[in-house]
Amino acid sequence: MTRPKQERAVRTREAILMAAAEVFDEYGYSAAGVSKILQRAGVTQGAMYFHFKSKEDLGRAVLVEQASTLALPAEPAGLQQLIDLTLYLGLELQRNVLLRAGVRLAVEQGEAGLQDFTVYRWWIDRFRAELEVAGRRGDLLPQVDALEFARVLVASFTGTQLMSHLESGRESLPSEISVLWGYLLPGIATPGALARLTVDVERAKAML
Template sequence: MARPRQERAERTREALLRAAAETFDESGYAGAGLNRILARAGVTTGAMYFHFKSKEDLARAVIVEQAAELDFPRDQSGLQQLLDMCQYLAVEMQNNVLFRAGVRLAVEQNEAELLDYSIYDWWADQFREQLVKAREKGQLRPDVDEVAFSQVLVGAYTGTQIMARLSSGRVDLPERISTMWRCLLPAIAPPEVIAGLNLDPRPAGEETDAS
């Protein structure tokens, strides 16, 4: 009997997380009422408290687990992989409600006094991993600091997606990400490396010939 109970608990938690993400995505933290989330999830207050202590706790889970449904393209390594990841995220930002809500809440943390920086460090680590591989492939300029640039990239991406959200509901986010990279790449890679990269916006998962 333990396994069925565990599976029900997992389904309940998943329903709560999904309903919270959808509601936070629509209304932000302040506009998302707990009763609205519970009704959308089809879950009682008592069932919620088994998994989450409060709306704040739910919001923190959405932030921390924003990448749970992502499946990054793995066709490349180094700078092309980094470019592909960023374009993949642009498409996911348009279609993946858990990711989109988690990003929104991470940006709007002051409203809920969550103040959890860990997700930004996590993203910086994902980007730094590819920068290290780019270094191994001889793609980076000698003076590039992979740790520092990964933090800069998280900030640049965050700001770019906010601008895209305000200007077009993120419809133009892939194009804005391409523009961002065209500005950033000369600071970290020599011209001959940049010439071999595909910076064009394209659907997630599309293969590229660059290596």
């Protein structure tokens, strides 16, 4: 394949993926029709089937590529970065349609028949890396297990976003993530780290 064709294929795939994200975000998985997605992407069924064999294939791509348009920090840097990262995710969930749709599918994937834990595992590993840096710096209490707390954090974040989505269309999400950290930090951070750490949505806005 020549380079222009490759580039066009990449652009087509992206257009379909983003159209699918919009439709899943708006209607949910089971009500999302492939024809609606094709119409929104402005491509033919043949073009879609070159990249995605089925609606399930599209759902899985949106699910596992949910973080692909985020500006995540390149290297783990510890507890402050972990706090900022979760607040940044709260802000992105208000406006990033691929993340919104991917998270919606992660939560409602029983309905989509996907049964895919890999995206949760991916976030657990991402959070764990920050916690391991924090541990090496002596910012974590001795009883904290990085993997265990990373799981607790992904679970708490997931439930918080689910409830905020239902209750306020995610308007309250950043402030509820701040409240969550207020209750979680005393169980994981040393008094010295606690005195230094800031839970501040404004800091996370700088990451947008």
